[in-house]
Amino acid sequence: MLRPTSEAELADMIRAARGPLAVGGGFTRGPRAEGEPLTVAGIAGIDLYEPGSLTLVAKAGTPVAEVERVLAEGGQRLAFEPMDLRALLGTAGEPTLGGVIATNASGPRRVQAGAARDFLLGMRFVDGTGMVVSNGGRVMKNVTGLDLARLLAGSHGTLGVVTEVALKVLPAPEATLTLAFGGHDPAKAVACMSAALGSPFEVTGAAQDAASGVTRLRLEGFAQAVAVRAERLAKLLKAWGTAEVEEGPGPWAAIRDVTDFATRPGDVWRLSVRPSEMPQALALAGGAQRLDWGGGRAWVLVPEGTDLRGRLGSFGPRAVLVRAAPATRAALGTLPPEAPAVTMLSRRLRERFDPRGLFNPGLSEARAA
Amino acid sequence: MEMPVPNAAILARKEAIVARLRAVLPEGVIDDPAETRAYECDALTAYRCPPLCVVLPRSTEEVAAVLRVCHAEGVPVVPRGAGTSLAGGSLPTADAVVLGVARLTRVLEVSYEDRFIRVETGRTNLSVSAEVEAEGFFYAPDPSSQLACAIAGNIAMNSGGAHCLKYGVTTNNLLGVTMVLMDGTVVQLGGPEGEALGLDLLAAVCGSEGQLGVVTEAWLRILPRPEGARPVLIAFDRNETAGECVAAVIRAGLVPVAIEFMDRPCIEACEAFAKAGYPDCEALLIVEVEGSEAEIADQLRRIAEIARGFQPMEIREARDSSEAARIWLGRKSAFGAMGQMGDYICLDGTIPVSQLGPVLGRIGELADSYGLRVANVFHAGDGNMHPLILFDANSADGLHKAEALGFDILRLCVEMGGCLTGEHGVGVEKRDLMTDQFRPEDLEAQMRVKDAFDPGWLLNPAKVFPLHVSAGRRAAA
Numbered sequence: 001m002l003r004p005t006s007e008a009e010l011a012d013m014i015r016a017a018r019g020p021l022a023v024g025g026g027f028t029r030g031p032r033a034e035g036e037p038l039t040v041a042g043i044a045g046i047d048l049y050e051p052g053s054l055t056l057v058a059k060a061g062t063p064v065a066e067v068e069r070v071l072a073e074g075g076q077r078l079a080f081e082p083m084d085l086r087a088l089l090g091t092a093g094e095p096t097l098g099g100v101i102a103t104n105a106s107g108p109r110r111v112q113a114g115a116a117r118d119f120l121l122g123m124r125f126v127d128g129t130g131m132v133v134s135n136g137g138r139v140m141k142n143v144t145g146l147d148l149a150r151l152l153a154g155s156h157g158t159l160g161v162v163t164e165v166a167l168k169v170l171p172a173p174e175a176t177l178t179l180a181f182g183g184h185d186p187a188k189a190v191a192c193m194s195a196a197l198g199s200p201f202e203v204t205g206a207a208q209d210a211a212s213g214v215t216r217l218r219l220e221g222f223a224q225a226v227a228v229r230a231e232r233l234a235k236l237l238k239a240w241g242t243a244e245v246e247e248g249p250g251p252w253a254a255i256r257d258v259t260d261f262a263t264r265p266g267d268v269w270r271l272s273v274r275p276s277e278m279p280q281a282l283a284l285a286g287g288a289q290r291l292d293w294g295g296g297r298a299w300v301l302v303p304e305g306t307d308l309r310g311r312l313g314s315f316g317p318r319a320v321l322v323r324a325a326p327a328t329r330a331a332l333g334t335l336p337p338e339a340p341a342v343t344m345l346s347r348r349l350r351e352r353f354d355p356r357g358l359f360n361p362g363l364s365e366a367r368a369a
Numbered sequence: 370m371e372m373p374v375p376n377a378a379i380l381a382r383k384e385a386i387v388a389r390l391r392a393v394l395p396e397g398v399i400d401d402p403a404e405t406r407a408y409e410c411d412a413l414t415a416y417r418c419p420p421l422c423v424v425l426p427r428s429t430e431e432v433a434a435v436l437r438v439c440h441a442e443g444v445p446v447v448p449r450g451a452g453t454s455l456a457g458g459s460l461p462t463a464d465a466v467v468l469g470v471a472r473l474t475r476v477l478e479v480s481y482e483d484r485f486i487r488v489e490t491g492r493t494n495l496s497v498s499a500e501v502e503a504e505g506f507f508y509a510p511d512p513s514s515q516l517a518c519a520i521a522g523n524i525a526m527n528s529g530g531a532h533c534l535k536y537g538v539t540t541n542n543l544l545g546v547t548m549v550l551m552d553g554t555v556v557q558l559g560g561p562e563g564e565a566l567g568l569d570l571l572a573a574v575c576g577s578e579g580q581l582g583v584v585t586e587a588w589l590r591i592l593p594r595p596e597g598a599r600p601v602l603i604a605f606d607r608n609e610t611a612g613e614c615v616a617a618v619i620r621a622g623l624v625p626v627a628i629e630f631m632d633r634p635c636i637e638a639c640e641a642f643a644k645a646g647y648p649d650c651e652a653l654l655i656v657e658v659e660g661s662e663a664e665i666a667d668q669l670r671r672i673a674e675i676a677r678g679f680q681p682m683e684i685r686e687a688r689d690s691s692e693a694a695r696i697w698l699g700r701k702s703a704f705g706a707m708g709q710m711g712d713y714i715c716l717d718g719t720i721p722v723s724q725l726g727p728v729l730g731r732i733g734e735l736a737d738s739y740g741l742r743v744a745n746v747f748h749a750g751d752g753n754m755h756p757l758i759l760f761d762a763n764s765a766d767g768l769h770k771a772e773a774l775g776f777d778i779l780r781l782c783v784e785m786g787g788c789l790t791g792e793h794g795v796g797v798e799k800r801d802l803m804t805d806q807f808r809p810e811d812l813e814a815q816m817r818v819k820d821a822f823d824p825g826w827l828l829n830p831a832k833v834f835p836l837h838v839s840a841g842r843r844a845a846a
Contacts, residue, residue, distance in 0.1 A: 052616025053722040053752070075622055104569070115564070117572060118541045133814040134807070139719040140751035141538065141791035143527045143576050144799070144806055145833065146815040150540065150572030154565055171622035194482040198506070200593045200660075222622075225664045232661075272564045276482045296483075296562060320566055335566055341556040346568045348821035353814070366567045 002038040007124065007132060007163045010043065014161070015130035020361050023157040025061055025096030028086050029103045030156075030322075031329065033360040040098050043163055048138070051076055055121065057138055057166040060098025067097055071169055079170040080116045081107030081252075087262040089323055098162045104154030107256035108205040108218070111197065111293040117153035119168045125152055125160035128354030138166040151349075156364035159353040173220035177230045178250040179243040181215045184208060187279040189215045190295035192240040194275055197294045199236055201229040207255045208291040210282075215240070218252060258290060261301045268323035269308045271298040273315055281315040307332060317369070337369035344368075370416050370797055372831050373843070375463040379421065379444055386442050387422050390466070393434040397472070399423040408449065408467045412514075413457040413798055415768060420447065420461035427472045429547055429555060429585040436583065437553035439466055445830045446551065448579040450522030451493065453514045455715065456796025458526060458578055462830050470521045473585055476500055485544055485561050487588045490521035494528075497589060506591040509536035512792065513704075524584050527576030529792035534750035535626045535659075536592070538792065540575040547586035548574060551823045561588050573818050578794055579829035581822035595659035598626060600696045601669050604650035604682040608632060609726030611652040614679045615749045616722060618656065621675055623668060628750035629655040629700050632729060635707075635744035635757070636699070642706030645699035648683045654749065655700055703746050704757075712762040714771050715755055718782030719791035722752045731781055732756055739774045753791035754782070780805050795833045803835055812838050 002021070004010035014021070020035030027039070044061035051074040058067060064082060071077050082105040084095055099105070101123070106115035122136030125148075135148040152159050181192060189208035196203045196217045205218030217233065219226045234243040254260065261268055266287070273281045275295030282289050287302035302308055305328050309316035317336040321329060338346075343366065350357075350365075379386070387400045399405055400422040410417040421444070426432045439446050445465040452459060461467050473489035480486075481504055488497060494515040497508040511530035512518055518528070524546065529538040536542070545559030559571040574581050605611045615628055631639070633651050640647050647653060658668040673684050687693035699706075707713045720728050729745060736743040742759045756778055760771035779789050779799065783806045789799045803812060816834060819826065819842075826839070826846040 050721070050723055051620045054619060055721065075620070104565075114537065114541055117569065118537060127814065131810050131813070134811050135814070137719075137786070137788045139721055139753075139787050139791070141529050141533060141719045141748070141753040142788045143529075143538075143792055143794050144788045144790050145795065145803065145812070146580070146818050147527070147540065147572055147576050148814055148818065150575075151569055151818070153572070154569050159568075171619075171624060174622065191482075194484075197484065198481055198593050200505075200596050222664075222667065224667060225660065228661065228663060272562045272566065274480070274483045274561050276480065296564075318562065318566070338567055339556065341550070341554050342558070342567065342570065345556070345570055345821060349568065349570075349818065352817040352821055364567065 002036060003042045005042040007043060007126065010040070010161060010163060011126045011130040011132055013038065014126055014128065014358065017358050021358050023161050023359050025099035026093035028089070028091040028093045028095045029099050029105065030089065031326070033363045035361065040161060040163065041094065041096060046070055047164070049074065054140070054169050055138055055166065056169050057164065058097050059164050060096060060162045062097045064095045064097055064100055072172065075172055076169045077172040078119070078167070079109055079113040080119055081109040081256055082116060083107045083256045085257065088258050088268065097165060101153050101165050102155065102157050102162055108207055108252055108292050111206055111296065112202065112204045113170070117150045120149050120153055120165060121168055122166040123149035123152060123162060124164040125162045127160045128356055128358050133160065136166065140168055157360045158350060158364050161359065175221065175223035175226045176249055177219045177226050178246040179217045179230060179234055180246055181237070181241045181243055182213055183241060184213050184215045186210060186282050186289070186291065188240065189291060190275050190278055192237055193217070193294040195237055196233060199233060201233045205252055206294040210289040210291065216250070218250070255292060258299045261288070261299065264301060266301045266303050267306060267321065267328060269300045269302065270320050270322050271300060271315065272296065272318050273298070281312060284312050284315065286311070304328065309336060333367060335364065335366035338366040340368045371836055372418070372462060373836065379464040382442070383421055386444055389438045389442065390422065390424055390435060393438060394424055394426060394431055397425040397427065397431070399425070408461060408469070411452040411454040411457060411459045413455055413460065413796065416457050416460050416797060418461050418463055420465050420467040421463065423467045423469060425469045425472050429549060432468065432549045432583055432585050433553045433555055435468060436549055436551055439827065440552045440825070443825070443827070445827045447829055448521070448525070448583045450491070450519030450525065451517050453518040454522060454526065454794065454796055456790070456794040456798040458522070458794050458796040458832060460797050465830060468583060470519065470585065477586060480561070481506065483561055484591050485588050486591050487586060488520060489586055490524065490584050491519050494518050494520060494523055501591050505594050507594050508589055509542050509592055510539045520587055520589070521584055524575055524587060525577065525579050526792070526794035529753065531627045531629065531748060533748065534628065535624055540572065542590045543571065543575050544588040544590055546571060546574060546584045548582040548584045550582045551825060551827050559588065563590070578796065578833050580819050580833060581828065596661045597665055598657055598659045599665050599669065599687050599693050600655050600657040601672055601687065602685040602696045603654045603656065603676045604648040605652045605679065606650060606682055608652045608729045610679050611654050612722070612725030614654065614676055615725070617675050617678070618672055619750070621671065623671060625656045625750065626659045627655070627657040628748070630745070630747035630749035631700065631703070632745040634742060635703055635746050638706040638710055638744055639699035639703050642709050643699050643702040645695055647699050650682050655696055700746065707744060707757045707759065711759050712767070713757045713759050714775055715757050716775050716778055717753070717755060717790045717793040718779045718787055719753045720782050720785050720787035722749065724785045725749065728781065728785055732778055735774060735777050735781070739770055741771060741774055752787065776802060797832055800833060801835050803833070804838070816842060
């Protein structure tokens with residue numbers, strides 16, 4: 001395992017590489033690519049935290065847990081609620097900030113606050129030629145030059161190895177309340193969640209468990225405001241049933257990490273579909289289902305080897321394979337096929353940023369439709 | 370401003386090129402020099418150049434047809450939204466075709482259940498919000514030109530506005546686009562689902578200043594309108610104290626929808642112009658919060674309590690909408706007020722909020738050294754500064770001196786950990802300062818994205834990248 005302890009050392013290793021590199025942080029967020037493992041875990045540490053500017057700058061190998069601890073001491077947090085996929089995927093290791101950004105890992109609060117990439121202020125990375133690149137900065141409004149930082153967010157390390165990120169952080173709430181409605185099928189759940197997310201009450205989580213039929217809506221903020229909003233939201237949604245109020249953090253960490261699929265056998269897929277069309281997609285999908293993001297995201301558990309994309313028809317191109325045996329992954333592909341023009345642009349970018357094809361070959365690469 | 374020498378071969382072929390464009394766009398080609406004059410500049414009026422001709426397509430297909438012709442002819446194309454760029458983002462060159470999206474104004478779809486609107490990009494920013502207003506929704510990015518500016522330009526410049534602290538900028542509210550590449554290929558990036566599964570190409574396109582393609586349609590996130598909003602005005606006797614108060618408000622867990630800062634020169638100008646009744650002070654903050662009546666009252670109480678710890682000269686809470694309007698009156702008339710006092714240029718750098726005090730001090734020293742006056746208005750929550758440099762356009766070197774001071778102020782922003790432009794874009798205005806913020810490697814990486822999308826370097830020539838930095842690529846293309 002290559003484990004550089006500085007950006008310069010990383011650049012040297014990349015220049016010296018003679019074959020593919022499996023780039024990662026803690027390698028907790030998916031299958032490891034072919035090639036010599038290279039971790040940024042040794043390039044770690046928080047460089048700057050200014051609570052009054054809502055700004056954190058940290059090295060890519062910094063453990064997520066450390067970032068969350070330091071932010072909590074300042075009464076703040078990563079608002080995009082990055083998930084921990086270790087239980088679901090059966091991986092071990094220490095999740096890193098670089099891994100969060102490289103996979104754009106975003107939890108339930110994405111529906112209201114945005115994804116990891118939305119909180120990215122700047123980035124440093126090393127490309128496939130060993131060139132160190134800085135993009136963006138540490139300030140909240142910045143349109144100077146092309147936005148490479150967001151392009152690299154979610155690229156699974158295939159355009160460059162992230163060494164440092166600057167993030168916007170937000171205050172942690174004083175109080176959290178969850179409204180829980182029972183007896184919902186997906187159509188009813190989506191209608192209820194859409195009504196909630198279309199209200200002015202700033203719902204920060206909207207998820208449904210198809211097995212129990214429970215739809216949950218989360219409210220966060222100052223205690224008094226949250227209590228009033230919960231009451232008014234329950235009233236607004238009374239056509240969807242009587243809401244039970246759960247105080248405190250509730251089951252949102254488990255919803256975020258899809259932990260109830262962790263111990264169950266089968267392949268796990270995620271769907272990204274317009275909420276209003278999700279019930280239709282889920283009817284085609286079958287299996288066990290969990291809805292998040294107001295119905296815009298679904299986690300689906302199906303028997304091993306199921307070609308879910310085939311079942312989904314026109315929704316097939318919105319399905320990503322999250323957990324499966326290597327043979328299934330090889331046969332079906334992690335990502336759905338994409339439009340030829342998108343594949344062409346992506347290929348040209350990869351050729352320019354990683355001309356020797358070193359970084360995570362095959363990972364995050366879709367086939368042309 | 371250095372611009373590339375126009376391609377003589379293209380100028381010589383003007384008639385043939387116009388004829389080919391007319392063949393694909395019979396009703397939408399303007400080549401009469403009297404009419405193309407209207408497109409010789411945008412809101413950065415100091416720089417002008419009439420284009421070869423102007424095309425005004427009515428659909429994505431027509432945009433593709435036009436671009437195929439230009440690509441085949443090797444003619445540069447300058448995409449143009451409403452022409453409100455303050456950075457010269459749509460300044461033509463003599464050998465370029467201006468492609469205006471002004472006739473692409475349809476609303477294609479609205480979904481309140483999925484919370485998006487899909488529009489053609491010639492539509493104005495404000496009319497997008499107007500379209501969904503009756504259902505209680507709005508489109509969050511609100512640049513001050515929102516009455517006139519087009520969504521196309523908002524996407525090109527990744528526009529912000531006064532409410533970014535809470536709602537983010539265009540990139541955070543853009544779900545997808547339909548875009549035409551320079552060779553006429555139509556491509557959809559992102560979509561109503563708002564999540565990239567492969568590479569997030571949409572992220573690279575937003576804010577790319579027309580370097581990568583012509584965006585013709587967009588899926589935009591719409592949000593439920595808050596129940597109400599109200600400001601409080603807080604006056605201080607020192608700029609630094611105002612800055613410290615902003616940080617303390619944010620540290621206390623409040624995220625106001627806007628925190629605006631004005632310094633004494635700005636306050637005095639606004640007072641003389643709009644008579645908003647602002648206190649006589651060195652610095653004032655306008656902090657606006659949103660929510661229900663009770664939530665607004667609670668947040669304003671918390672803010673006032675924090676502010677009192679900084680010995681403010683006055684705290685003025687708006688008790689009703691007319692008092693709120695009075696508080697905003699001066700701030701909203703700031704640019705008009707400065708216009709009354711003379712010519713000015715408006716800067717757009719961003720600094721870390723923590724550097725507010727020192728930066729304002731240094732700006733004052735720089736202004737003195739040039740013998741010019743600078744007034745500061747500032748989105749204090751996000752550090753986006755708009756120093757206004759007053760000058761006399763009738764004096765021989767007035768503009769030149771003001772620009773030189775502006776460059777020094779922007780370099781100061783970079784030096785203090787900030788950037789050259791927070792929301793206006795680079796365009797031609799800040800193009801030659803890019804090497805102050807970026808190392809050659811950083812610009813190299815950005816230009817590779819341009820290479821991938823527009824290998825012939827025909828889109829929006831001479832913007833963003835300093836000419837000497839892009840010379841090799843342009844020559845090889």
